[in-house]
Amino acid sequence: xxxxxxxxxxxxxxxxxxxxxxxxxxxxxxxxxxxxxxxxxxxxxxxxxxxxxxxxxxxxxxxxxxxxxxxxxxxxxxxxxxxxxxxxxxxxxxxxxxxxxxxxxxxxxxxxxxxxxxxxxxxxxxxxxxxxxxxxxxxxxxxxxxxxxxxxxxxxxxxxxxxxxxxxxxxxxxxxxxxxxxxxxxxxxxxxxxxxxxxxxxxxxxxxxxxxxxxxxxxxxxxxxxxx
Amino acid sequence: xxxxxxxxxxxxxxxxxxxxxxxxxxxxxxxxxxxxxxxxxxxxxxxxxxxxxxxxxxxxxxxxxxxxxxxxxxxxxxxxxxxxxxxxxxxxxxxxxxxxxxxxxxxxxxxxxxxxxxxxxxxxxxxxxxxxxxxxxxxxxxxxxxxxxxxxx
Numbered sequence: 001x002x003x004x005x006x007x008x009x010x011x012x013x014x015x016x017x018x019x020x021x022x023x024x025x026x027x028x029x030x031x032x033x034x035x036x037x038x039x040x041x042x043x044x045x046x047x048x049x050x051x052x053x054x055x056x057x058x059x060x061x062x063x064x065x066x067x068x069x070x071x072x073x074x075x076x077x078x079x080x081x082x083x084x085x086x087x088x089x090x091x092x093x094x095x096x097x098x099x100x101x102x103x104x105x106x107x108x109x110x111x112x113x114x115x116x117x118x119x120x121x122x123x124x125x126x127x128x129x130x131x132x133x134x135x136x137x138x139x140x141x142x143x144x145x146x147x148x149x150x151x152x153x154x155x156x157x158x159x160x161x162x163x164x165x166x167x168x169x170x171x172x173x174x175x176x177x178x179x180x181x182x183x184x185x186x187x188x189x190x191x192x193x194x195x196x197x198x199x200x201x202x203x204x205x206x207x208x209x210x211x212x213x214x215x216x217x218x219x220x221x222x223x224x225x226x227x228x
Numbered sequence: 229x230x231x232x233x234x235x236x237x238x239x240x241x242x243x244x245x246x247x248x249x250x251x252x253x254x255x256x257x258x259x260x261x262x263x264x265x266x267x268x269x270x271x272x273x274x275x276x277x278x279x280x281x282x283x284x285x286x287x288x289x290x291x292x293x294x295x296x297x298x299x300x301x302x303x304x305x306x307x308x309x310x311x312x313x314x315x316x317x318x319x320x321x322x323x324x325x326x327x328x329x330x331x332x333x334x335x336x337x338x339x340x341x342x343x344x345x346x347x348x349x350x351x352x353x354x355x356x357x358x359x360x361x362x363x364x365x366x367x368x369x370x371x372x373x374x375x376x377x378x379x380x381x
Contacts, residue, residue: 036251037258048265055266059273079287086284097277105273107302118341118362121350128342135338142302149300158288159297167299167306170327188290225350 041224049113053141056106057208063099064201071151073197075190078153103145110141122225130218133211140208147200150193161188161196296380305369306330308376330372 009017019025041047070089072081085092114134117123123131150161165188169179184191252258285294299307310326317325337344345358352359 033253033255035254037254038251042252042258042261051262051265052269055269056273059270075288079284082284086281093281094274094277097281098273100282101273101276101280104301105269111302115362115366119352119359121345121352121355121358123342124345124348124350125342131342132339135335138338139335145300145302152284153288154285155288155292155294156283156285158290159294160299163297163299163307164303167303167310167327167331170323171331172324172328175327 038224046116047224049109049116053106053109053113054212056102056109057212059102060099060106061205063095063102066095067099068201071197073151073193075153075193078151078193082152082154103148107141107145110138114138117225120225124225126222127218127225130215130222133214133218137208137211137215140204140211144200144204144208147196147204150188150196151200153193158188161192165192298377298380301373304376305372306376308372308374308379311379312372312375 016025067085070081070085070092072078082096085096087093089095117131117134146161146164149164150157165179165182168182169175171178182192182195183189184195298304306327309330310323313326313329314322316322345355347355347358349355
């Protein structure tokens with residue numbers, strides 16, 4: 001490349017060229033940047049539901065990380081630490097409340113998204129497996145809600161979890177195992193709280209990231225279903 | 229607005245002519261709309277969070293059961309069905325049916341939807357049975373949710 005041309009380049013051109021030399025941006029970017037989104041999907045707000053759920057997910061990740069910095073998963077400390085978040089930590093109340101609302105909105109958006117897919121018949125060939133992944137996402141999201149519900153360790157958390165583990169525990173054959181796996185004993189106690197915490201902040205995030213990856217890759221490969 | 233047109237071969241027919249699909253490029257048009265929607269939803273969540281903060285009742289007490297007591301709203305239909313189904317079915321106790329139907333059978337059925345519905349048409353006018361079953365399922369979920377609220381413990 002001639003010297004003069006190098007000189008006339010702006011800093012952005014230089015960064016672009018530096019990256020392009022190494023990662024072939026010229027070949028990779030257009031397929032992403034120019035990828036067409038069908039007009040009906042851009043103009044119809046019903047197609048926003050999946051994206052809304054994903055936005056809620058991102059908000060939940062960020063607010064959740066901040067909550068984890070102050071939360072303490074033991075029966076003695078859990079309630080006090082949430083009380084501390086709500087009263088003493090700067091913006092703590094806003095972060096926890098946003099986490100709460102984003103969680104409920106996400107579950108509602110996932111359900112509405114599923115209802116749209118059902119009534120538009122968007123699960124039909126070739127998208128059968130993406131529907132199946134979607135159902136697992138619905139299960140993951142509701143389990144997220146269920147596990148997060150116990151963490152504040154107040155009366156509502158405790159007794160709602162009592163009902164939930166009771167229902168899961170009375171399933172035939174596997175119920176007993178599920179109940180033991182969730183509670184780490186015969187009743188809700190310290191072991192249940194640490195288990196629910198681990199499920200909520202470690203196991204389910206890995207699960208949902210994997211499922212979301214599959215979900216989006218399949219949409220990318222197969223396109224948005226256009227038949228109404 | 230820049231509307232681009234691409235030629236896309238029809239997946240269903242072998243010998244078909246390419247269909248022209250009108251679309252908008254992902255960047256910047258589609259992304260711009262996404263960012264606007266994201267701002268609206270993000271703003272609404274912050275507004276909700278400021279006006280209706282997440283609650284915190286008294287500390288958990290394993291020896292005092294509060295009344296009434298409900299599970300999370302998205303599990304109310306399971307809870308409602310369990311309260312609704314009070315009769316044994318032959319040798320199967322009522323409680324087993326009450327928990328198995330809304331959890332195992334319902335989710336199993338949902339997973340199998342694309343494999344049960346083999347009708348290739350996505351036109352709502354050609355899918356009367358699927359639409360009717362969908363409406364019945366929705367009404368059922370709403371009914372059992374309502375039942376769960378009314379019959380809280």
